Amino acid sequence: xxxxxxxxxxLAGNYxxxxxxxxxxxxxxxxxxxxxxxxxxxxxxxVQCVVKRDxxxxxxxxxxxxxxxxxxxxxxxxxxxxxxxxxxxxxxxxCEIVGGVNPERPxxxxxxxxxxxxxxxxxxxxxxxxxxLRTGRMTTMLKMRSTVFGAVHSYFRDLDFVEYQAPNFVxxxxxxxxxxxxxxxxxRKAYLxxxxxxxxxxxxxxxxxxxxxxxxxxxxxxxxxxxxxxxxHAEMEMAWASNADIMEHGxxxxxxxxxxxxxxxxxxxxxVGRDLDLVAQYADNPYPRMRYDEAVETLQxxxxxxxxxxxxxxSKEKVLTADFEVPHFxxxxxxxxxxxxxxxxxxxxxxxxxxxxxxxEGYGEIIGGGERTWSxxxxxxxxxxxxxxxxxxxxxxxxxxxxxxxxGGFGMGVDRVVTWLTGADHIRETIPFPRDxxxxxx
Ligand code: 4AD
Ligand code: MG
Numbered sequence: 001x002x003x004x005x006x007x008x009x010x011l012a013g014n015y016x017x018x019x020x021x022x023x024x025x026x027x028x029x030x031x032x033x034x035x036x037x038x039x040x041x042x043x044x045x046x047v048q049c050v051v052k053r054d055x056x057x058x059x060x061x062x063x064x065x066x067x068x069x070x071x072x073x074x075x076x077x078x079x080x081x082x083x084x085x086x087x088x089x090x091x092x093x094x095c096e097i098v099g100g101v102n103p104e105r106p107x108x109x110x111x112x113x114x115x116x117x118x119x120x121x122x123x124x125x126x127x128x129x130x131x132x133l134r135t136g137r138m139t140t141m142l143k144m145r146s147t148v149f150g151a152v153h154s155y156f157r158d159l160d161f162v163e164y165q166a167p168n169f170v171x172x173x174x175x176x177x178x179x180x181x182x183x184x185x186x187x188r189k190a191y192l193x194x195x196x197x198x199x200x201x202x203x204x205x206x207x208x209x210x211x212x213x214x215x216x217x218x219x220x221x222x223x224x225x226x227x228x229x230x231x232x233h234a235e236m237e238m239a240w241a242s243n244a245d246i247m248e249h250g251x252x253x254x255x256x257x258x259x260x261x262x263x264x265x266x267x268x269x270x271x272v273g274r275d276l277d278l279v280a281q282y283a284d285n286p287y288p289r290m291r292y293d294e295a296v297e298t299l300q301x302x303x304x305x306x307x308x309x310x311x312x313x314x315s316k317e318k319v320l321t322a323d324f325e326v327p328h329f330x331x332x333x334x335x336x337x338x339x340x341x342x343x344x345x346x347x348x349x350x351x352x353x354x355x356x357x358x359x360x361e362g363y364g365e366i367i368g369g370g371e372r373t374w375s376x377x378x379x380x381x382x383x384x385x386x387x388x389x390x391x392x393x394x395x396x397x398x399x400x401x402x403x404x405x406x407x408g409g410f411g412m413g414v415d416r417v418v419t420w421l422t423g424a425d426h427i428r429e430t431i432p433f434p435r436d437x438x439x440x441x442x
Contacts, residue, residue, distance in 0.1 A: 003023045006044040007040065013081075020076070020090065025041050026072075026073060027041040035050065055093060060095055068107065129434075144268050149414065159249075162209065173388075174197055174339065179220055181219045195233065195235065196212050202395060205402075209238050217229060224314060226419065237409035238408060240405055241406065247289065247329050254282070257417060292332050312356075318362045333356070340379075341373055355367070379397055379400050415431050
């Protein structure tokens, strides 16, 4: 029963005057005992179908009349142009219900249920996430998300980066112990990976240019607009590269994503109320570079309480980026603010050769990356300085023992990029089943 006609194509006028067979779900239904107006939904759009008792017969008409919202149906009929809403409707000649809905358990997501929900609308929709996915807002978001994923792949593949997979069970931290998820592992302790990076560095001398897109895990205790405990991480690693070389790719991939969204998802961006000119600005204009010290001075000038040496948290990035017109790179963070793998600046080892890319409009960090400490001597110093036991990192140190080279990379929070480019309020709007400290269901 392969489906070959899509509502989106009907709405585009490709079938005017023709007979079609449409498969989909009942989105709305109203009318009388003689005529029903059924709005049919599929993954590509909604179309009104006019069902007349006289045309389809009593039995089929009764079935359609009593069919509840979200019943799945097959509808056959003639496409007719109208001057209403979408321009086309279907004059139904026959129809059948495929999967009905039990009247004792009607589709739970309704305006009144949302208004009356004990825990509020947001929690209600999260509890019903598996059903909420099929609503217009989520469907649109998931399509834009898919485009962002596609753009990351095409950016790196077009430049001959090799896609490479790292393990998700690991023995040590990359981004500090406080957000490690511990899992029992056959009588030992293992952790869920926070980043692909250390294992990517192992393959750097083999592949030289590599990337991935995979989940990373962080035990973020507080629930914020931009933190998930399971997020999608696009990461790249490159041999023979400096901090500046890596930033060029960070800028390159983000601008490519913005451009691809405009090319492929203009309709969806408009649907969620995104200003297309802003997205075009992010695609077309270069991203300035700014040193951490300058950012701290700017913040202090704005009256924000920030001390040199702190990593900038969301509250500070929000203020800093509120008036940015495009994303900005912040470079040269203090060594004490960043993990051991960052390479100290040979010109002033108080700083490391790193960068964060901060998105404008108050969104803040979307990328973290930089040059890696690549000599054996330096990496041992950095690991000891952090007070981390060396055992879990022996493999990592080995990479430096056999022909170390300058190299670097970055990690980009894909869900954060989707949040920012679509103008969403909260990161959980952008992922099908958001995970945070309070929720692992559904
Ligand atoms: O800045 P982070 O911690 O850097 C790393 O993990 C490096 N090892 C990456 C690398 O160089 N290969 O994380 C990178 C990005 C952040 O800028 C942010 O966009 C995203 O990952 N991120 C999160 N996104 C959603 N929820 C969370 N809890 C996130 N933690 C980090
Ligand atoms: Mg970071």
